[in-house]
Amino acid sequence: MAEAQQASSFTAQVNRDAVARYAMQDREDFADVDRGFLAGFPDQLFSDEGELLRDAHMLDYIADDTPAPDSVNPSLWRQSQLIKREGLYKVVDGLYQVRLSANITIVDAPEGLVVIDFGTDVGLAKAGLELFRRELGNDKPVVAAIYTHTHFDHYGGVKGIVDEADVASGKVPIIAPGTIASFNKYAIGENVITGNAMSRRMAYTFGLLLPHCDCGVVTGGIGSEDDGFRTRFSYIAPTDPITRTGEKRTLGGWEFEFLYAPDTEAPEEMHIWIPAIKALTCAENANHTMHNIQTIRGARTRDARNFARYLDETLVRWGAEVQVHYGPHTWPVWGNETVTEFLASQRDLYKYIHDQSLRLANQGLTPLEAAEIVELPDAIGQKWFNRYYHGGLHHNVRAVFHKELGFWDGDPASIMPLLPQDDARRHVGLIGRDRILQEGRDAIGTGDYRWAVQVLHHLVFADPADAEAKNLQADAYEQLGYQAEVPQYRAIFLTAAQELRDGVRAKSVVHTDNLDTILAMPIELLFDFIGVHVIGKAAAEVEVRLNLGFTGPGSPEGEGGEPWTMWVRHGVLNARPGHAADAQLTVTGPKAAMAALLLDPAHAAAVIAKYGLTVDGDPSVWESLASVMDVFDPEFNIVTP
Template sequence: MAEPKQASGFTAEVNRAAASRYAMEDRADFADTDRGFLAGFPDELRNKNGDVIRDAKLLDYITDDAPAPDSVNPSLWRQSQVIKREGLFKVVDGLYQVRLAANITIVDAPDGLVIIDTGLSVDLAEASMELFRRETGNTKPVVAVIYTHTHFDHYGGVKGIIDEADVLSGKIPVVAPGTIESFNKHAIGENVITGNAMSRRMAYTFALLLPKCDCGIVTVGLGAGDDGMHTNLSYIPPTDPVTKTGETRTLGGWTFEFLYAPDTEAPEEMHIWIPEIKALTCAENANHSMHNIQTIRGARTRDARNFARYLDETLIRWGEDVEVHYGPHTWPVWGNENVVAFLESQRDMYKYIHDQALRLANQGLTPLEAAEVVELPEAIGKKWFNRYYHGGLHHNVRAVFHKELGFWDGDPSTILPLLPQDNARRHVDLIGRDKLLQEGRDAIAAGDYRWAVQALHHLVFADPDDTEAKELQADAYEQLGYQQEVPQYRGIFLTAAKELREGVRTEGQLNTGSLDTILAMPIDLLFDFAAVHINGPAAADVDIRVNFTFTGPAEQPWTMWVHHGVLNARPGHAADAQLSVSGPKPALAALLLKPAAAAEALAQQGMTAEGDVTALDRLAEVTDAFDPHFNISVP
């Protein structure tokens, strides 16, 4: 395994100079993150199988009194010093948080506990509830769960908190924004249908493959990043949908009022007001960080104008009364004046990005040109909670273009470009390998790392076996990574350097498409997931027709056919099906997604098949298996 290299003199100077842009003298966040602390986790937290699921010792090098090392942007270092404070906190009377990369909020209502977001993993959720009960002595039952939005780190731990049988029986409601169908489709579709690509990209953006050191991952900005090991995602579909602003629920004896905020940080999201304790959350529409308008890991582009619109509506509804704002990441904000200022500033930040991006678009600038010139006003940009610890201004400006104008940047030469490797070969043929290699060396020697990456990219993509070019580009990526305030940019550049030096490795990657989430898919989404596995050219001439009967409490007949390279499905059976299979959903899902193992699936209890079972062999021949470790830094 190649060791990271140290920061160059150029990088050290860039990071020292960066400190002047930030309000380094403002240390209020350090006191706020410690406020209400009750207890921490053991440094090494294990699940019931003995697997380490969190290891805080890996972040011991990030200490409060240590200045930023040369290899870390000073703003990101400061955020890392703050965000590594994890454990159980009392926010106000009746409100607790177990703070990890994704927080679990526990509302101690008179008649029971209401859990707002359940964290990333079953094991972490179980450990969090054990910590809460042990330290508070609270034995009240959980009477409701609320999902604030459709991202897996906010529902993945649900089965570590409640039993699905209690939900199915109606004993415990699961409240969530949007219709049940919409929430399920966005929650599961985003994380499963594109899950293979998203998981691989996430390995880069969240630095999952990097060592924890000052030349590797330095937290993930919104969380310490020490709790992503042996992740066990679960899912229970919501039962109580919130589809309109102003809806209320009485849960545990207290009132929960909702502001429905779709198409913001997630396709389905909502803000929650608890008047009895004057507590508010705007979910991930307000954080101690600029958020993503377009996530780099991959998700639908968001509407920056909606961020601002719903934050302003929240201020109108509850701004005069709110005394604390708590979020699903980071730490709370206390005091009416502070909360209002926080929400107003976040509102103005997102609206500024939206409006200035479109102002420049209307002047004819391309997304990249606009991203290079937009700067936040000092009154917004110097606030620590508006800095770039999750989203970044540069890619958010470009994301506004994408949301409003589409993928084309307006340059005619980019509407039908050559493939990157073809473009690279043409440049190498034109310029010459030796000249490009020397240009890369000279750029690195001058500290011009952005240009070095671009020049050497041609060599690497023209010949991915060119070790000398890959090593040089890795050096440039590494120094560029050390200079970044945005932890996701840092993760991308440093992971690229690592894989250029070592090749693609198979450990450390998080799989968002867990078995639990696949089995929770509505049946139409399950067929959609199967459809993206169909190799269209290979299936162009096949004709496969199969009837499926999903057995269970409510029997559901479906028919699926593959014709002209496309898999379609609809409710009901077809008279001309070549094969009819019947069985429980897990077995049929296995049959559908892995038809090469059809014999094993058909042998499971409750499965029956009538007709031509060789249809499944033909399906297997045109069904792709996804490689979770595909190349990114080389073709």
């Protein structure tokens, strides 16, 4: 594996000059981040199966009170010094947080524990609750669970804390925003339907393939990432939906009030007010960072105006009373004046991005042109909690365009552009390899790394075997990574450099489309997932008609289970409830077996035998179905064609 290069003199100067742009004299966060600390985790945490879940020493190179090295933007280094702190914290009486890459909030109500969000991993969530019980001697039962929104790092650890049988029996409700169907659709659908692509992109955006060092990953900005994303997701569907603002629940003897905030940081999201302790969370609509209007890993584009709208509504409802704001990432904010200033500033941040982006759109600028122009006023941009530790101003401006105006940037040349490799070959043929290579060298020699990346891109895409061009482009990407304040930009650039030098690393790091989430999918979504595997051109010549009976929990009583029919015709897979009279084959069995069968029909005989499925009809259907089902490559190319 090729070694990383050191920061160039140009990069070192860029990072030294950046210090002047930031409020480095403001050290209040360093006091707040340690406030209420009760206990840390062991240096290493292991699962019950002996798997290493977390190694605290992975971040030892991010030393407290040490200036940023030349290879790290000073703002990102400062945030990483803060975010690496983990453990159990008391927020206020009755409210505690287990801080890891994502926070687990435990409300110690008079009659039991209410847990808000669960992190990414079953083992880490279990360890977090054990730490709480051990340190506080608290053996109260968990009486309710709350998901603030639909992202996997907030529900993934739920089975480490909540017994699924207690949920099924009604003993422990799971409260979540939106209807149950809607929450399932977005929580499961977003992470599974595009799960292969999202997982690969996550490896880039969160630096999951990079070494932990000052030339590699330096936290994810809102999470330490010292678990290396060794995650085992779980999922239990909500049982108690919040669909309107002002709804209240009495949980553990305390009242909880909710503000429904859909189409913000997640498609389904909500804010939570606990009047007994005057504690508020706005979920990920308010954080110690600018958030994404469009996540680079891949997700639905968000509405920046809604961020601002719901934050302002929160201030109206509870601003006069709130004494603490706790979030699902980073550390709390204490004191009424400080909290209200924080929420108002975050409100103004998203409103500014929204309004200025669309002002420039109405002037006829393209998204990229606008992104190069929009700057935050000092009153907003000098606040540390508005800096770019999860979202970046540059791509957020472009995201507002995409949300409101669609994919086209307004330039006719971009409606039907050539494929990147075709465009690259033509440029190389026109200009010549030697001239482009020299231009790339000259740009790197003067610290013009953005231009170097772009001009060398032609050579890399025209001939992915051109090692000299790839190594030069890697050098340029690397320096851009070292200069980036946005941790995702840093991770993308450094991972691109790594892949150019060493090739695609066949290493599975995280998969959002894991078995637990697939099994939790409503049957309709399961068919959507199967449908995106169909190779349209091949399926245009095939006709398949299946009757399916899903047995097991939630299915109707009777031998036939829940009846569905699925068919492939004209290159499209469709499904609907009920059985069809003209089906070629009928199969009945539990959902797990049916999912395995439909996703891997080439091994239908083995699956049928393993699960003892009931099958009646023409078995050649499996061969026809297998001939049109695609298999996704989890390590597809990103930085080369």
